[in-house]
Amino acid sequence: MFSPHHKSHFEKLLHILLIFSTGISILITVSIIASVLFEALKFFKLVPLADFLFGFKWSPQIALTADQGGSSGAFGAVPVFLGTLLITTIALIVAVPAGLFSAIYISEYASSRMRGIIKPALEILAGIPSVVYGYFAAVAFAPFLKHMGERIGIPIAAESAFAAGFVMGIMIIPFIMSLSDDVMNAVPASLRAASLGLGATHSETVVKVVIPAALPGIMGAVLLAISRGLGETMIVVMAAGLTANLTLNPFSSVTTVTAQMVTLLTGDQEFGSSKTLAAFALGLSLFLTTLALNVIALMIVKKYREQYE
Amino acid sequence: MSKVKFSKSRKSAHLSPPPFFKGEGQGGGGQIPVDNLSSPHLASPLSRGEGSRWRGARKIKNPLIAKRKAAPLLARRKRRENRFRFYGILAIAFAFGFLGILLCNIISSGYSAFAETRIRLPITFSAGMTEDYFGAVRESLKNHFPEVHGKPELFRLYALISRDAEMQLKDMLAANPGLLGKTEEVWLKASSDADMYFKGRITKNTAEAYRKLSDHQLDWLEFLASEKRMKKTFNSTFFSAGDSREPERAGILSSMAGSLLTILCCMLTAFPLGVMTAVYLEEFAAKNWITAILEVNINNLAAVPSIIFGLLGLAVYIGFFGLPRSSSLVGGLTLALLILPIIVIATRNSLRSIPPSIKDAAIALGASKMQSVLHHSIPLAMPGIITGTILGIARAMGETAPLLMIGMVAFIADVPRNILSPATALPVQIFLWSDSPEAGFAERTSAAIMMLILFLAIINGAAIFLRKKFEVKWS
C-alpha cells in the first residue's frame, strides 16, 4: 500500500521532453552566434577585419563588379557605424527626456484615474509596428521636414537622419516610460515621506531623492533603449538613406547597419557572395554590441532591484 | 518589444493610509462623554483672561504665511514646481500628439482606398468575346467616344478601364450564359488613374506634364461623370485579391493568408517549446548556476534585435536545412525564435504567481511532482500563459525585418497553397507597396496599415480582456 511511487513511462517521457525543449532554447542562442559567426568568418577571410572595422569607404556594389574578393577596400564599415550612432543618438535625445518626464508625471503627479487612461494608451503606442512608423517617416515626416528646411534656408535631405531618428525616438518613448515608471515605483515610499516631511516640494523630492535613488535603474533603461535603437530596421530602411555617408550632420542622409543588412540580402545575388557575407559581418557586429549593452543593462538593473527588495 | 520587469510591487507615490481601525462607526462603543481634555493647569490661549501675549501676538506676521517679497526663495521653489509639472504634461502631450498626427495621417490617406470607382458602359456579349474579353470594352469605348482617332489617343481612351474588366466580363458570362447576344450596361472597374481622378487626387490644377492623365483623358472622364456613368462602390477587391502590378487590382488577401500561415507555424512551434521550457525551468530544474545562466540567456534573447533572427533563419533554415526561401514555414520558424522568450517569461511569471500551498496540497495527497504540475499548476497558470501568448502573436504579426531577411520580399499574387510555397506577410506587403510610386498604391498602403492596426488592436484587446476576466486574486 505504501509502495514507492514509480514514475510511469509517460512521466519519464514528459520529463525528457521538458529537458529537451529547454535545451532547444539554449541551442537557439548558440546557433545564432554560431551561424552568424560562421558566415562572418567567411567574410573576414575575404576582407581583413581591420579594413572592415576601421575602413572609411563603404560601397559594396563596386566591390562586386571589381572582383569577387572584395579586397578593393570598399567594405570599410565606419560610415555605416557612424550613421547608426547618429540616428540612434537623435532618437535618444527625443525619447529620454520625453519618456522620463512622462514617467515622472504619471508615477508622481497623475491621479490614479489619469494613470489608468495614460498607461494603456501608451501600450497602444508601443504596439504599433515599426513598419508603420517607417511609412509615416518616409511619406509624411521627411518631406515635411525637407519643406520646412527649404522655408528656413537649411538644406535638409529627403531622407535625413533627423527624420528617421526623430520618429524612432517617438517609437522608443513608451519603452523608456514604462521601464522608468517601474524603476521609480521601486523606490520606497518612506524616502519620499522623509523628504516631504522635511518640507521639500514634490518636484524637489523627485529630483533630489527619487531620481538619484532610481538612477541605476534609469541608466539600465537608457542602455536598453540604445540597444533597441541600434537594432531597429524598418524605420531606417524606409526613411533613412541607403548610401554610406561619413558625416555628423543630422540633416544629411546616412545609412545604418540594419539598412545595409537589408539591402545586401534582398537583392538577387546568390548566398555566399561577398555581399551577403558582408551582411553577416554587420550582423555579428550588431549582435555583439547589443549583447554587451543588454548584459550590462540587466546586470545594473538586477543589482538595483536587490537594493530595494 | 522586450518587457523587462523591474519590480513586481507597485508602491504608490503617496503614503498609503495606515491600517484602518475596526471602528463600530461613529459614536460607537460606550456612552463616554468626550471631555475637554485640557489639564486644569494648562491655560488654553482662548481661555486666558488677560489679553497680553496672544492678542498682541496676532499683530506679528504669521511665519507660516510667506509673502512674495519676504520669501523669494519659496516663490522660486513654487515656480520650479509648476514648471516641473508642466514639463511632465508637455512630454505626455508630445507623445500622444505625435501618435494622433500619425493616425490622422494614415486614416486620411487610407480611407479612400476602401472605395473603388466603376464606370458604366454598354457591353455587347458577342460570341467572339471569349477570345478577347477586353475587346468588348474597347468596342464600347470607341462607340461612346466616336471622335477619338489614332492609336495613341485610342490607347489612352482604353486605359481608363482596368484590365480587370476581362475577369469581370468572363465571370458574368460564365454565371449567366444567357447574356450571349445581348447588350447590357455593366459597371466596369475603372483603372487606377481614373479612380484617382474620381477621388479628386488628379485635377487640371497640375500641369499636364506632371499628371498621370492627359487633358483629353480628363475631358473624357468628366464627360462620363456628367453622364452619371461613374460611381464609387465598396472596394471588395482589396480584400479578395492578392498583390498585383496595377493598384486597382491589388488586395491584401495573399499577404493576409501568408501572415496567417506564418503565425500558425510560429505558434505551433513556439507555444509548446516555450511553455515546456518555462515549466522545466520553474518547477523541475535545480536552482544552480546552470539555470541561472539559462535565465540570463532567455532574458537576453528577448532583447536581441529582430533582424538578427532573420539572419539566423537565413543561415540555418535556408542555408543549412535547405528549406524553401520565403515560405511561411521558414517565416514561422524564424518568428518562433523571436517569440520564444516572450512565452517563456510570461509562463514563468504566471507559474510564480501560484501560491505554493496549492502545489503542496496536491503533493500531500500523494500526487507526484509531475502530476501536481500537470493537473494543478499549468491549468491555474493558463490565463497568464494565454495572455502572454496572445501578446506574442501580436508582436509576431507586426514584425517585418526578419521576414525580409528570409526572402519574403517577392511579388506574391496568389494565396500560398501550403506552408512551403512562397508567401508574404501583411507588414511586408505594406513595405513593398510603400515603394511604389502610383497614387493608388499609396492609398492602399495606408489602408493596409489601417487593417494591420485593426487586427493588432483586436488581438491586444483580446489579451487585455482575458487578463481581466481570468485574473485570479490569490488572497
Added chain:
Amino acid sequence: MTVMSETRMQAKNLNLFYGTKQALFDINMDIERNKVTAMIGPSGCGKSSFLRCLNRMNDTILNCVVKGQVLLDGYDIYAKAVDPVLLRAKIGMVFQKPNPFPKSIYDNVAYGPRIHGLTRNKGELDGVVKDSLKKAGLWREVKDRLKDSGTSLSGGQQQRLCIARAIAVNPEVILMDEPCSALDPIATAIIEELIGNLKANYTIVIVTHSMQQAARISERTAFFHLGKLLEYGDTRDIFNRPKHEKTEGYINGRFG
C-alpha cells in the same frame, strides 16, 4: 503659585476622514512647549493619523479630509494661506522605520537646510551639520566618515541620523512616530536619552506602542481609543490614577 506652561500646539475639534470613513473624532488637545507628550493606545486607534495631522502630512494621502483646526502658536496651520512646505520645516518628523536617504551622512543632514536656503555658504552649512549631529548624539561616531552612505550605519545610528536631519532645519516641534519600534533595546535606550536632552530646545510629540516608554520619557500622555481621545493628562496621573475604565484596561494590559 503654579507656573503657567505655554501651549505650543493645539488641536481643536479635529476630525479626520479617509474617504467616507472617519478616523478621528473631535480631538481637542493642547501640546505644551518643551515637554514630551506621548500618545498611547491600541493599534489602529488613530494616534499616527493624528500625528500626521500636526504637520499636514495627511495632505499627501489621497481622499484624506481634515476638519477642525490645528494651531501652532495660535495660528491655524490649515489656513489657506499657509504653505505646508514651510510648515514642515517648523514641525519636523521622525518615522517608524529609519529612512535615511541613499546619500552621504553629510548630504542627509544638509538636505533640509539646502532646500530651504537656510545657510549662505559652505562654512555655515558645515556648522549646521556638525551642530545637528552633535545634538542628535551622533557626531562623535560619524565625524570621520561624513562621506559614507547614510545606509551604512546601524539601525539605531540611522534613526539618530534621521533625528539630526530633522533638527537641521531648526524646527520648533519634533513629531516622532514610534521611533524605537524597529530598534533593539540598547539603541532604544540611547534614543530615549536623546529625547530627554532634546526637549530642552524642542517640543516633542511621540507616538509609542510601549506604555513603559511613555511612562519613562513623557510628561504628558494622551490615550487614544478608536479615534477618540479618551484621556489626557500628566503621565503620572494617567498611569497611577487613570480616570477612564478603558485607559485603565489598556494600561493593565487587558487589551492592546
